[in-house]
Amino acid sequence: MAEYENKPTGPQGEPIPEPSAAEGLDEGVAADEEQVLVASQWRLIWWKFRRHRLAMISAGILIIIYTLAIFCEFFAPYDPTQRDIMLTHVPPQRIRFVDSEGRFHWRPFVYGYDRQRDLDTMRIYYEVNEEKKFPLQFFVRRDPYKLWGMWESDLHLFGVKDGYVFLLGSDRLGRDMLSRVLYGARISTSIGLVGVFLSLLLGVVIGGFAGYIGGIFDSITMRIIEIVRSIPTIPLWMGLSAALPPHWPQIRVYFGITVILSLIGWTQLARVVRSRFLSLREEDFVTAARLAGANEWRIIMRHMVPSFSSYIIAAITLAIPSMIIGETSLSFLGLGLQSPAISWGVLLQEAQNIRTVALSPWLLLPGLMVIITVLAFNFLGDGLRDAADPYSR
Amino acid sequence: MTYVARQALLMIPTLIIISIISFIIIQLPPGDFLSTYIAQLEASGADVDDATVIALNRRYGLDRPVYVQYWRWATGMLRGDFGQSFEWNRPVSTLIWGRLALTFVVSLFTLVFTWIVAIPIGIYSATHQYSFGDYFFTFLAFIGVAIPNFLLALVLMWVSFSYFGQSVGGLFAAEYIDAPWSWAKFTDMLTRIWIPVVVIGTAGTAGLMRTLRANLLDELSKPYVETARAKGVSERRLLYKYPVRVALIPFISTVGWMLPVLISGETITAVVLNLPTTGPLLLRALQSQDMYLAGSFIMLLSVLTVIGTLISDILLAWLDPTIRYE
Numbered sequence: 118m119a120e121y122e123n124k125p126t127g128p129q130g131e132p133i134p135e136p137s138a139a140e141g142l143d144e145g146v147a148a149d150e151e152q153v154l155v156a157s158q159w160r161l162i163w164w165k166f167r168r169h170r171l172a173m174i175s176a177g178i179l180i181i182i183y184t185l186a187i188f189c190e191f192f193a194p195y196d197p198t199q200r201d202i203m204l205t206h207v208p209p210q211r212i213r214f215v216d217s218e219g220r221f222h223w224r225p226f227v228y229g230y231d232r233q234r235d236l237d238t239m240r241i242y243y244e245v246n247e248e249k250k251f252p253l254q255f256f257v258r259r260d261p262y263k264l265w266g267m268w269e270s271d272l273h274l275f276g277v278k279d280g281y282v283f284l285l286g287s288d289r290l291g292r293d294m295l296s297r298v299l300y301g302a303r304i305s306t307s308i309g310l311v312g313v314f315l316s317l318l319l320g321v322v323i324g325g326f327a328g329y330i331g332g333i334f335d336s337i338t339m340r341i342i343e344i345v346r347s348i349p350t351i352p353l354w355m356g357l358s359a360a361l362p363p364h365w366p367q368i369r370v371y372f373g374i375t376v377i378l379s380l381i382g383w384t385q386l387a388r389v390v391r392s393r394f395l396s397l398r399e400e401d402f403v404t405a406a407r408l409a410g411a412n413e414w415r416i417i418m419r420h421m422v423p424s425f426s427s428y429i430i431a432a433i434t435l436a437i438p439s440m441i442i443g444e445t446s447l448s449f450l451g452l453g454l455q456s457p458a459i460s461w462g463v464l465l466q467e468a469q470n471i472r473t474v475a476l477s478p479w480l481l482l483p484g485l486m487v488i489i490t491v492l493a494f495n496f497l498g499d500g501l502r503d504a505a506d507p508y509s510r
Numbered sequence: 511m512t513y514v515a516r517q518a519l520l521m522i523p524t525l526i527i528i529s530i531i532s533f534i535i536i537q538l539p540p541g542d543f544l545s546t547y548i549a550q551l552e553a554s555g556a557d558v559d560d561a562t563v564i565a566l567n568r569r570y571g572l573d574r575p576v577y578v579q580y581w582r583w584a585t586g587m588l589r590g591d592f593g594q595s596f597e598w599n600r601p602v603s604t605l606i607w608g609r610l611a612l613t614f615v616v617s618l619f620t621l622v623f624t625w626i627v628a629i630p631i632g633i634y635s636a637t638h639q640y641s642f643g644d645y646f647f648t649f650l651a652f653i654g655v656a657i658p659n660f661l662l663a664l665v666l667m668w669v670s671f672s673y674f675g676q677s678v679g680g681l682f683a684a685e686y687i688d689a690p691w692s693w694a695k696f697t698d699m700l701t702r703i704w705i706p707v708v709v710i711g712t713a714g715t716a717g718l719m720r721t722l723r724a725n726l727l728d729e730l731s732k733p734y735v736e737t738a739r740a741k742g743v744s745e746r747r748l749l750y751k752y753p754v755r756v757a758l759i760p761f762i763s764t765v766g767w768m769l770p771v772l773i774s775g776e777t778i779t780a781v782v783l784n785l786p787t788t789g790p791l792l793l794r795a796l797q798s799q800d801m802y803l804a805g806s807f808i809m810l811l812s813v814l815t816v817i818g819t820l821i822s823d824i825l826l827a828w829l830d831p832t833i834r835y836e
Contacts, residue, residue, distance in 0.1 A: 344524050347819060348531065348812045349774035352792060356808050359796035360538035442658045446778055449660055450793060468664060469782075475672040484661040491656040 162427055165504040172500020175493040182490055186302035188264070193296035194276040194284075196260040197459055201281075201291035203232065206477045207243055209286040209294075217247040226252040229280050240476070251280035286479035288467055297459055298483050304460040306490060308375055308444045309437040315379035317433055320386025327387070328394025329417070335391070342384040350381050354443060358452045367458040374453050378443045382436055389432045393425035427505040435498035438491040445487050461487050517823050521816055528812045529587070533580050536805035583802070587809070593802035597795070602806045605791065610810055612681065613780075613787040617772045617814075620707045624715040624768075625761060632722025633754060639727065647719065654716035659775045663709045663782040681706075681785050706783055710775040714768055718761065725757035762829060765822035769815040777811075 156164070166172060185192050210227040229249025233242050257276040263269050276282060285294035327338040357377045361370055397403060398421075406416050447453030448462025449469075456463050464483040468474050474481060548563060574582075583593055592602035635644045681702055682695065729735070730753050738748050780789030788807050795804040 340523075341527075344527050347524065347770055347815050348528060348808070349770040349777065349815060351774040351777045352788075352808045352811050353531075353535075355777070355792065355796055356532075356535035356804060357538070359799070359804070360535065438656070446658055446660055450778065450781060452793075452796065465661070465664075471664075471667050471671050474664065474668045478668065478672075481661075481664065481668070484658075484664070487658060487661065488653070488656050491658075492652060495652060495656060 158423070158427075162504045166500055169500035169503060171496045175496040175500070178489065178493045179497060182302060182486075182493070183306060185299055186306050189296075189299040189303050190262040190264050190270075191272060192274050193293070193299045194259070194273055194282055195293040195296040196262065197292060197296040197300045198457065199260060199292060201287075204281060204283070204287055204291040205241070205289055207281075207283045207287040207291070208477070209479050210283055212253070212284070216250065222252075224252045226250050227277070227280075227282050227284075249280060251277040251282060253282065254278055285482050286477065288464075288480065289473070294464075294479060294482060297464055298461070298486055300459045301461045301464050301483060302486065304371065304454065304458065305441055305444060305462065305487070308371065308378070308460070309440040309494075311372075312375040312378040312382060312440040312443075313433045313437050315375060316382035316386050316436060317429070319379065319383035321390050321429070323383065324387030324390030325394060325417075328391035329398070331395075338387070338391075342387060345381060345384050350443070351446065353381070354378070354447055355450065355452055358447050367454065370454055371458070374444055374447065375440075378440050382440060385436055386429070386432055389428060390425070393428055394421065397421050397424060427501070431498055431501035431505045434494055434501055438494045438498075441487065441491060441494075513827055514824055517820055521820055524816055525813065528816070529584050529809055530580070532805045532809040532812070533583060535808060536583075536801040537576065537579075583805075587806075592806040595795075595800055595803040597798050597800040597803070602803050605803060606788070606806060606810065609786060609788045609791055610807075610814075612785070613773065613776055613789075613811070614814065616681075616703060616706055616710070616780075616785070616787060617769065617776055619703055620711040620714070620772050620776070621765070621768065623707045623711045624718055627711070628715045628718035628722060629758070629761075632719040632757075633726060633749070635719065635723040636726035636730065636757075637749065644723075651716035651720055654712040657712065659709055659713070660778045660782045662712060663706075663779050666705060666709060667783070681787075706776070706779050706785060709779045709783070710772055713775065714771060718764070721760050721764070722757055725760060726753055729753035729756050759826070759829065762822055762826050765818060765825075769818035770812075773811050773815060 207230060210230075212225045212227060214223075214225055215221050216226070227250075228245050228247055229251055230243035231246045233244055234240070235242060253275050254277060255275050257273050257278070258271045259273050259276045261269065261271040283293055283295070285298060287293055288297070323338060327335045354377055357380070358374060361373045365373065403416060403420055406420050411419070444453055444460060445462035445465065448455075448460050449465045451466065454460050454463050456466070461483040465481075468480040468484070586593060590603055592606070594600070595602050595605055598605060631647050635647050638644050681699055730749075732753075735748060735753060738751075739745075743751075776787060777789040777792060779785070780787045781793050784790060788811065792804060792807045795801075795807065
């Protein structure tokens with residue numbers, strides 16, 4: 118916008134005509150520039166964000182993870198609670214197209230295993246049996262489920278008619294790890310969103326008041342935030358979640374955990390909101406709105422909130438990972454969600470015994486999912502933070 | 511001096527609030543240890559009459575109103591009396607100090623470790639911006655932040671168990687666990703302490719090295735650096751004389767929030783690696799609702815971080831004259 122206002126003017130104030138040759142050459146550029154000048158703030162943010170390649174990839178990964186989590190009943194080949202004591206700790210199977218005789222098949226398949234017992238150590242192990250070939254079927258009808266507890270169905274993305282398919286192996290009760298990881302994704306990834314939403318409510322209200330009112334209220338709030346942050350989080354979380362009654366149903370424990378996680382999470386967001394409020398309060402456009410007679414509510418909602426909401430979005434994106442790690446850690450310690458609930462932390466409880474992990478390392482795969490999700494959120498948050506202020510360079 | 515005194519005074523309300531939070535945690539669980547204990551006694555066939563219940567209640571001070579219990583607990587702490595551990599049937603203070611000291615030692619080692627690793631890498635990344643090394647360390651930093659402590663501990667244990675055939679848990683070899691402190695015990699600890707130190711320090715190292723990189727880049731683009739370069743100061747001197755020093759300030763100022771993070775990470779890592787520090791005992795205490803023990807741990811861990819913050823504030827004021835004392 119500044120360019121238009123600062124156009125060189127002649128002595129009488131009329132604009133000096135620009136050289137026509139340059140105009141012709143730069144027509145494309147000029148059109149682009151004009152687009153930039155009239156673009157809304159959100160459009161500018163999007164353009165800037167788009168250039169951040171890692172953040173774009175991360176956004177894609179997160180969309181995939183959340184889609185898998187939302188429709189986990191459909192994507193999971195098995196009911197996650199279905200056990201088979203003859204198929205415990207089965208190693209992951211490889212999807213194959215070429216069989217042992219070198220023939221190519223359009224329909225992918227997996228090989229079955231022979232269950233053996235090592236007579237020296239009495240340990241069970243599995244040997245690939247190339248005689249047993251289980252072709253994968255798509256849109257197969259198998260274990261029935263209720264999607265979101267509402268619609269009954271038995272359609273799965275893939276599965277096998279006879280035999281079994283454990284792409285990520287099976288656990289100590291012969292349950293399919295892939296299905297469990299997918300069901301776990303639903304709880305683990307949503308706890309981050311719900312927790313962040315609660316923190317956001319607390320953070321925006323408290324931080325907003327502190328920043329807008331200022332004075333003694335501001336100092337007290339800041340002091341409280343400082344105190345809360347000086348308590349080591351994991352011991353505090355542990356203390357609070359140990360207080361959740363053991364007889365509570367899983368859904369209440371779930372919300373209990375999110376509340377506990379957001380009791381700490383709000384401090385970070387409150388600080389961001391407060392600092393934004395403090396800096397915006399002095400901006401010219403706020404003063405202008407006030408002089409124009411806008412009331413406080415309108416100034417906040419119409420003028421201030423839109424100009425810092427991009428920062429808030431970046432801040433909450435960066436806050437989600439700590440929530441996910443928090444839930445996973447608590448459940449891993451046995452203080453958060455408990456089996457039969459399925460979350461990544463609950464699944465990792467199975468990996469607590471190092472001897473079991475040494476024999477069946479695929480039990481650590483839920484941890485890999487945690488890392489991927491957290492990484493993706495961190496990259497996305499970084500990209501958003503850079504794009505939050507599209508006018509900076 | 512007045513500054514130091516003022517900061518120290520400010521600690522008092524903080525500590526009071528932390529003690530209230532700790533006490534709330536003590537009170538929160540539905541049903542206390544005593545009712546569990548009595549139920550256990552009854553289940554084992556012991557005859558528990560009302561008089562015993564009342565006597566037990568009185569002995570642990572559970573018959574008084576909550577605020578009286580708090581007052582007794584809080585004032586007791588000042589005398590070094592943290593109440594009675596129900597489960598161990600011993601005063602809490604006999605259980606915690608040794609473990610707290612080890613937690614402190616591990617956290618301190620971790621802090622030093624993060625600095626030793628983060629400072630050179632941060633400087634390298636800033637002076638070689640966008641080089642292969644810079645990208646490599648940036649990538650490592652992101653991974654380091656994304657891995658939860660307990661998972662890193664698990665993976666390290668798994669790798670060392672299945673590829674090197676040794677288990678890495680604990681801080682001491684079996685023969686030193688109950689032995690009094692000696693030089694041999696200390697060196698034995700040093701050979702084992704590095705695993706928890708690496709596990710806990712990874713995230714902090716990653717954060718610090720990014721901070722140092724960003725600060726140093728800011729500093730290096732300032733005019734005074736350009737002036738010095740124009741005057742022919744060597745690149746080496748140019749870097750270390752001022753920009754690095756200025757960029758290091760956050761290392762001191764972040765000690766305050768590093769400590770809660772370190773102690774927090776120490777707690778969960780200790781559980782996985784089975785270290786003789788606060789973590790496993792805190793978890794046990796919480797599981798068995800031995801609340802005075804658990805509350806005292808949370809209280810003392812917080813006190814540790816508050817004192818750490820105080821020290822970092824004082825150091826910062828001493829190092830950075832631009833910070834006003836008012």
